[in-house]
Amino acid sequence: MHTWVQSLLKPEPVALMVVLILLVSLMKGMRRGASGSAKHLFFFIWQAAAAIIGLLLAGRGASKLSPVVQEWLESRSIAVPQSELSALKQFWYTMITSLRDFDLLRFGVLFLLLYSLLRFMLHLLEPLLFGLVDKLLPAGGDPSVRRRSAGSPLSGAASRVMGALIGALLGGGRAFILMACLFVYVSVLPHAYGTHAIAASELYKKTASELLDPVAGDVLKQGPVFTNAVEAEFRRVLQRKYEVIDAAVPPGIEAAAASVTKQDSTDEAKARDLYEWVGTRIAYDWDKANNYVDHGVWKEQTPTETFSTRKGVCIDVARLYAVMARSVGLEVRVVTGLGAAGDGSYGPHAWNEVRLADSSGAWIPLDATWASSGNWFNPKGFSKTHIREA
Template sequence: MNKNPVDAALILVFLYPLLKGFLFKFSSKNMKSDIEEIGGYISFIIGVILGTYLTKKIFMIHQDGVYAKIYNNIPEQIISALESKPLLIYVLVMPIIIFLIYKVVQIIIDLINSITLYPLLDSIEDLLKGKSGFVKRIIGLLFQLPKGVCYVILLALVLNVLVIIGVNDTYNKKLNESKLYGNICKNIINPITNSKLAKKIPNVINDSFKIVIKNSEDQPGNESGKTIVYYNGITLSEGIKSNEEIDSFSRELVKNKKTSKEKAKIIYNWIGQNIEYDYDKVDKILDNDFTIKSGAINTFNTKKGICFDYSCLYSAMCKANNIKVRIVTGEGFNGSNWVSHAWNEVYISEENKWINVDTTFYKGGNYFDSSIFKLDHKDRKIAG
């Protein structure tokens, strides 16, 4: 029996309005009140959809068309504040935009309801005069279905926001175990909160990237007592191992670029555009099958991999061009919850600084030296 509290909460909020509709029967007066309430929920959901989309397009992506023009006309003081504290985008800017859209949509919906649905409900009530109480109960239940769906979506949105903020590991684990929440996020919440971007970003699954630390006392040829770290069954040095084909290709790819940042960006773009996320490999790793091949060479040859493979290939291609690079492990937000993840940091010599790079998330937006990087990456640890 599934005792996950997240599943139970989602089921209960769906059933509550249905039970209420059955018990109190259908009445025009009650339905008008319910429709007004549902209109508020729909207005809020539309506000979240459009508000989140516009906020991300203007303040996070802002790479094309009218969004770039809007972003470029925002006062520099505001941009500087948001770049220094990107969380303000989520806790201040986005709520304001969502609220404004919500109020406009609510006014429009109320106007439409007063002209269409409310007169229709009065007509239905007239038709039901003389009908049995059971018929009215069934109709009352059916009319509450939209409300039940709205309740579920609203609760899932709240749970999603709480996990983004990072309540605690136990909460994240419960969400990760909830198949119902996962399906709602995949089919409803992610498209709402991320629009087309959510559909493009790989559905990184928890435990698909596994780190195992072993003592090497019983490992032939290794110094006694030394620990060895394995990433999906291989060491880091094995993962970033390159060959002449990769090295030659990498140098040719960036031959017309002069700075390390230009070269690093070209490599980031190439991997993001040409390497696909390997879901078959994920299934095998979840089953603890480490006979699969990992690392830069296999990823370059097959054009497939998971986050560790993306990071290894990026490291190998940067090293071929004498660019300092390292692999970082931690957690990434996959749209539903925080999962184990790997990405890169590359040293930009002309600017004397390390920048964040995530080739796995390439299709989800700008993850090359982005000011919003820390919003969906946390618990950073340098692997090497």
Template sequence: MANSAWLLEQVSVNLVSLVLVCIVIASVIQGAVRGASGSAQRFMQFAAEGVATVVSVVVAWKLADTLSPQLQSWLVAKRIVIPNEEIGFFQQMLYTFVTGVRDFPLLRVGTVFAIAYLACKTILVRLWLFIALRTGLLGSIGSASRSWMSSGVGGAIGSLIGCGRALLLIACLFVYTALYPETPFTNYVKSSGLYMQGATQVIEPVGGELLASRLPVFAKAVGDEFNHILQRKYEVIDARIPSDIAEAAKQIAAPHAGDEAKAKALYQWVGSRVQYDYDKVQLYEEKRIWKEQSPEETFATRKGVCIDYSRLYAVMARSVGLDVKVVTGLGYDGQGGYGPHAWNEVYLADSKEWVPLDSTWMSSGGNWFDPPGFDKTHIRDA
């Protein structure tokens, strides 16, 4: 986006303003071609769709707010259990989505909102079309008069439609600038006089301040929840626990009593038995080839990278009754920076808390089972 903004800056005419002008001119030409009757019909359609959109948004928001808790209760009552067997890609996606709707509020509200919005707008548009056809509001455009006066009136009506379309584009750009206020493209957009007129005189008075203050917060919340959903996929694809892994985990945990002792024993086993696969990292860094592997492959080869350590630990921990998560984010690289990393969080029922652990780093030395300052070297995505 930065390079695109630089290229745009080399053009003397602001392309945002140019696009806005072209939208209006194109609408004027369309109106003149349609004539007064055809343009009037198109204007009514445009206005009807606008009203239907606003009404649908309001209705869908109210329904989402009302039905979201009921949907969650219904899904919880269903007691959805991911099968302990090999499942296909589409089943993985289905379980990830359904359990995500059950557990993540923004996804649940968004799903209900989208369904309600589409249903409501479809009904309203079809109802308007039915009424318009029955009352003769939508006649034959081709039979409309093409006199100079008709074309002039049609062009005037087209200009109104064009202004409406331009304002829609300005609203979209306003949302972008609110979400990314410091980007070069945002600065370029704000250098457009036409954009600034529409944004300051129409969008901001209607709801610009609310959008500018709430959108970044909402976008961050959506991003955080999306990362949770991405992490959920590991729970789905690793739901099947191979018998050899389960047996090994039970033998490791058997001499220990309590969740913490079992969790720590598994952490030490994974961290000391699995070797870091530098060849896998090199293959990705040099050739961009990612070698995806299952916990079963990691257990068999005793080699892997951070995500492989974390997935194997999660499967072993679940096989002895522990509640565990695979967490993705950034890990300190020891040189003043951070890089992509994965680790685990395990729930200790005795203390009723989630504690972090990093079996990958344990293999390099040190204690990384809930040490002080863990969050200073590990920054989770969500």
């Protein structure tokens, strides 16, 4: 107990926040009195219990419903129309196909929906429960109520002392929730803003090591992995957005792709000829790239614009290649990740993968943006210079 008090009294941000929570809760408890503080304690416990129940049931429900929803969406045979779509339809097809294909996104959406529904249902019970508490604890901190309960054993100073004790208990609960939130923040985002200052707190270290880590440490050690998974899922949704937007192939691009591949009889030959055509005709737009790097200004560009201007950055080249490849019957995707910069470093990059359905069925990588610097059509060691986002 002595070491807890010592860590609490050290003048550092975490300890100061906890002390402030305890003092405010104690003073409020003293002002409310015994029964008023007891009502607030009941409300605090009910809210915590409702949150825990909602989280547990929503998690289990989402796990069970996710494969059912996936199967149902797959049975709908949802296909993106091969025509120009409005912004609303682009959003709809991006989300509905992402929910069908991406497990983490589907689980997250179901979890949020179920949790919101469960909390709403539990909220409907609150008037009944609080009405019952009002009958059991009629006296509160209001002066008129205290006058009516002047004869109560817990009136006057005794009520204020009891209220202060209950307020301190409430403050301890609130302080523990604060420490738990900080623990989750540091565990899931170890390199985020303020984590070093939090982790340096003696009070935080003691709470984390003795109370929180034994309970949730093993789970939250996977926090960075989970964060990376969420980021990867988000990038997959963004990639799906491009697939939906680029589903409609403009006539000019379709005609060009057909002309480039008219002599080809295999998927590999089509993929290679399109790679060479795009790689030799689309110049890298250094002005666009430098404007983004130096000023943070990004110009979204459609495959039609890339095709007509004959210039673009890696994502523009990859999207144009994907549109042309799809127009001649190839299964293709845009891949984002990191590309080698030549000086040992890596930077954001985009390229393509094409499926050779008529032979092995394997996906092969290619990078039309780099075509002018060598052979980047499924070469050996491609993965050493291109690190795809998992």
